Amino acid sequence: MKSEEIAKRAASLVGGDRKASHGNKLINHTNIAILWNALLTIIGDRPLNPHDVCNLMELLKVARRYSGKTNDDDYIDGAGYAALAGEIKARIDAGE
Numbered sequence: 001m002k003s004e005e006i007a008k009r010a011a012s013l014v015g016g017d018r019k020a021s022h023g024n025k026l027i028n029h030t031n032i033a034i035l036w037n038a039l040l041t042i043i044g045d046r047p048l049n050p051h052d053v054c055n056l057m058e059l060l061k062v063a064r065r066y067s068g069k070t071n072d073d074d075y076i077d078g079a080g081y082a083a084l085a086g087e088i089k090a091r092i093d094a095g096e
Contacts, residue, residue, distance in 0.1 A: 023068030
């Protein structure tokens, strides 16, 4: 796929399907920023690790639940990120 095709597809998603499912872009991304800033405050000054990334992605899905239409994917993906976070944390704690 050429770059122009990728850009056109992205534009159609952002202005079409995603707009309908995720709602107002500014509100959605403001909600994400609020939740991510809260977690980053809890984390402090250390570098992010894979467990943190899973939790941030889960919070992205939580934020999306509060804008746009009800979307089962936000709950399914949120549960998936929580499951990944649990597995990754266990592996980190085990020294992997």
